[in-house]
Amino acid sequence: MASAIRVRELRMTYPGRPPVEAVRGLDLDVAAGSCFGLLGPNGAGKTTTIEILEGLLEPTAGDVEVLGMRWDRDARRLRERIGVTLQETKFTDKLSVRETLELFRSFFAQGVSAQDAIGLVGLGEKSASHVVTLSGGQRQRLAVACALVGGPELLFLDEPTTGLDPQSRRQLWDVVRSLRERGKTILLTTHYMDEAEKLCDAIAIVDHGRVIAQGTPTELIRSLGGDHVVEFAFGDGAASEESLATLRALPAVRSARADGDGYQLTVAEPHVALPAVLELAKARGATLSRLSTRHASLEDVFVALTGRHLRDE
Amino acid sequence: MSESSGFVELYKMRMREFLREPAVLFWVFGFPILLAVGLGAAFREKPVESTAVAILDVAGSDELAAELSAAEGFRVQELAEDDAARALRMGRVALVVRPGAELEYRFDATNPEGVLARARVDDALQRAAGRADPRAHRETLVTEPGSRYVDFLIPGLLGMNILSGAMYGVGFALVEMRSRRLLKRLAATPMKRSHFLGATIAARMSVVFVEVGLMLGFGWLAFGMVFHGSVLTALLLCLLGAASFSGLGLLVATRTKKVEVVSGLINLVSLPMFVVSGVFFSSERFPEVIQPLVGALPLTALIDALRAVLLEGADLASQLPRVLILLAWGGISFVLALRLFRWS
Numbered sequence: 332m333a334s335a336i337r338v339r340e341l342r343m344t345y346p347g348r349p350p351v352e353a354v355r356g357l358d359l360d361v362a363a364g365s366c367f368g369l370l371g372p373n374g375a376g377k378t379t380t381i382e383i384l385e386g387l388l389e390p391t392a393g394d395v396e397v398l399g400m401r402w403d404r405d406a407r408r409l410r411e412r413i414g415v416t417l418q419e420t421k422f423t424d425k426l427s428v429r430e431t432l433e434l435f436r437s438f439f440a441q442g443v444s445a446q447d448a449i450g451l452v453g454l455g456e457k458s459a460s461h462v463v464t465l466s467g468g469q470r471q472r473l474a475v476a477c478a479l480v481g482g483p484e485l486l487f488l489d490e491p492t493t494g495l496d497p498q499s500r501r502q503l504w505d506v507v508r509s510l511r512e513r514g515k516t517i518l519l520t521t522h523y524m525d526e527a528e529k530l531c532d533a534i535a536i537v538d539h540g541r542v543i544a545q546g547t548p549t550e551l552i553r554s555l556g557g558d559h560v561v562e563f564a565f566g567d568g569a570a571s572e573e574s575l576a577t578l579r580a581l582p583a584v585r586s587a588r589a590d591g592d593g594y595q596l597t598v599a600e601p602h603v604a605l606p607a608v609l610e611l612a613k614a615r616g617a618t619l620s621r622l623s624t625r626h627a628s629l630e631d632v633f634v635a636l637t638g639r640h641l642r643d644e
Numbered sequence: 645m646s647e648s649s650g651f652v653e654l655y656k657m658r659m660r661e662f663l664r665e666p667a668v669l670f671w672v673f674g675f676p677i678l679l680a681v682g683l684g685a686a687f688r689e690k691p692v693e694s695t696a697v698a699i700l701d702v703a704g705s706d707e708l709a710a711e712l713s714a715a716e717g718f719r720v721q722e723l724a725e726d727d728a729a730r731a732l733r734m735g736r737v738a739l740v741v742r743p744g745a746e747l748e749y750r751f752d753a754t755n756p757e758g759v760l761a762r763a764r765v766d767d768a769l770q771r772a773a774g775r776a777d778p779r780a781h782r783e784t785l786v787t788e789p790g791s792r793y794v795d796f797l798i799p800g801l802l803g804m805n806i807l808s809g810a811m812y813g814v815g816f817a818l819v820e821m822r823s824r825r826l827l828k829r830l831a832a833t834p835m836k837r838s839h840f841l842g843a844t845i846a847a848r849m850s851v852v853f854v855e856v857g858l859m860l861g862f863g864w865l866a867f868g869m870v871f872h873g874s875v876l877t878a879l880l881l882c883l884l885g886a887a888s889f890s891g892l893g894l895l896v897a898t899r900t901k902k903v904e905v906v907s908g909l910i911n912l913v914s915l916p917m918f919v920v921s922g923v924f925f926s927s928e929r930f931p932e933v934i935q936p937l938v939g940a941l942p943l944t945a946l947i948d949a950l951r952a953v954l955l956e957g958a959d960l961a962s963q964l965p966r967v968l969i970l971l972a973w974g975g976i977s978f979v980l981a982l983r984l985f986r987w988s
């Protein structure tokens with residue numbers, strides 16, 4: 332498949348005392364027509380990376396190709412073909428939704444009408460409303476509409492649902508899905524693992540300015556060695572000095588780690604692992620204060636890779 | 645889409661933002677007019693009012709009071725000694741007269757009103773007693789529009805308004821847009837930077853157009869201002885001033901993301917000019933040594949040129965040095981600002 336974005340050895344150091352190495356050797360390949368997610372905690376370097384790809388920041392080093400073009404040579408042509416939402420933009424309060432879109436539309440040689448863009452993000456009823464009257468979710472959809480009026484083939488969405496309520500998030504997800512179905516290439520950043528998992532065909536997990544894992548959500552979860560997570564804790568402190576080695580030796584357990592007052596196991600087959608855990612408790616004469624199993628998520632992948640949670644801020 | 649539509653839409657955005665903000669409308673259009681009304685009224689050159697005189701309530705007071713009242717321009721009261729002394733002290737009367745064969749005038753010689761009252765009362769009483777003036781005379785009263793304070797003030801306020809309008813309409817507005825990240829968002833589109841800049845300045849010019857009409861129209865209607873020179877030339881000067889000050893506005897807005905910072909910068913640039921450039925009183929009152937500096941300031945150039953045209957009937961050609969000063973300030977600040985300007 333053709334590559335919409337190709338990044339090699341990208342580095343970005345913000346000057347200052349001390350300088351901040353926001354991106355430290357990052358590689359990316361985004362296939363045309365896919366929805367690609369940069370998933371990582373706050374400060375991982377997602378915004379810096381995406382703004383370099385949008386031609387808004389000059390990287391310190393590295394090689395960036397967008398739609399087969401380069402910012403230093405083809406800036407004007409590239410701007411015509413990409414759509415952007417920044418992490419936070421406040422549009423002008425006293426302009427209506429439609430006026431805002433007509434403004435953005437006027438910058439592009441080609442594209443869709445303001446009215447069509449409004450339809451694409453489901454803001455039809457708000458077309459004549461001033462921006463100041465919009466809810467957070469509606470403003471974010473307006474931002475996406477502004478990214479769409481130029482009829483871009485490549486869309487950059489930086490944290491499109493951060494700070495939104497669950498219903499607004501789902502509405503925005505629907506918008507993103509419909510755009511993907513229309514064949515647009517989408518690069519989005521998020522620190523919500525459920526968002527990345529639900530929306531993205533491919534994900535790069537970013538931490539400290541590097542890609543620490545890359546693949547489809549399924550591939551990434553499978554890399555844990557098991558699809559399931561078993562979490563439990565012993566009831567009395569005395570019996571809780573279980574060595575991780577003992578736990579790892581249990582049948583079907585792929586990995587084990589301490590987690591707060593208890594343990595977290597990655598297991599391939601819960602119906603094999605669970606009886607073994609119960610057996611162990613019985614042998615130790617301990618009760619289980621909690622026990623749960625669930626499907627493994629990208630959060631678990633991140634924890635397995637870094638020992639931290641995505642939202643440990 | 646036509647080539648200019650980006651420009652047109654940006655212009656519409658700026659104008660809508662402006663016209664839909666009542667507070668901004670007030671500060672730009674209402675406030676200067678209120679200021680002109682207030683200051684015009686406070687400094688109105690009124691004809692001297694009637695003079696308040698007390699006559700001591702002793703023998704002969706009624707005759708004196710009758711004689712003074714018959715003459716025009718006196719408010720006369722008969723008071724006992726104590727009350728008269730108090731009235732004089734409090735400034736309720738300017739003069740106390742003691743009737744008698746020899747009249748006694750009591751007044752404060754350091755108070756012009758008292759001196760004036762003494763002269764007028766004496767004059768009226770001597771005439772009433774039959775004094776004839778040996779020299780014939782007649783009086784011509786001068787209240788020529790163009791020499792009053794309000795005539796002087798309106799061009800000053802206009803200049804001040806154009807400067808602060810450019811500072812807020814360009815400088816503050818751009819920083820505010822940067823703080824909202826809207827500038828960065830616009831920079832991510834194929835928008836032509838020249839369209840953005842051009843539209844910002846064109847919107848400012850449009851507002852100045854209205855401002856000039858409003859201020860001069862108001863001066864004409866409410867104060868009976870007479871314009872000795874071409875109003876069109878004055879408008880041209882105002883537009884040039886607005887363009888020049890837009891350069892300054894752009895310059896203060898080149899880098900900062902904080903509206904507080906740009907507010908400070910705006911004050912730093914405009915307050916000194918409001919003081920020394922002769923908005924409220926002639927800048928020639930400042931010491932000789934700083935005159936070259938004062939004269940080189942763009943606001944001084946604009947206000948002096950406006951006064952020359954409106955009050956003295958000067959033509960545009962005679963204002964060339966001042967026009968050049970405005971062009972120089974505008975040109976230099978534009979070049980600098982465009983080099984330093986950040987979109988994010």
Ligand SMILES: Nc1ncnc2c1ncn2[C@@H]1O[C@H](COP(=O)(O)OP(=O)(O)O)[C@@H](O)[C@H]1O
Pocket residue numbers: 345347351352353371372373374375376377378379380
């Ligand atoms: N303009 C800047 N100047 C200095 N440091 C910055 C700047 N922008 C971001 N950073 C730093 O770079 C790192 C990465 O930031 P960012 O790209 O915004 O991460 P993310 O979007 O993943 O939260 C952070 O440590 C942040 O503090």
Ligand SMILES: [Mg+2]
Pocket residue numbers: 374377378379418490
């Ligand atoms: Mg970010």
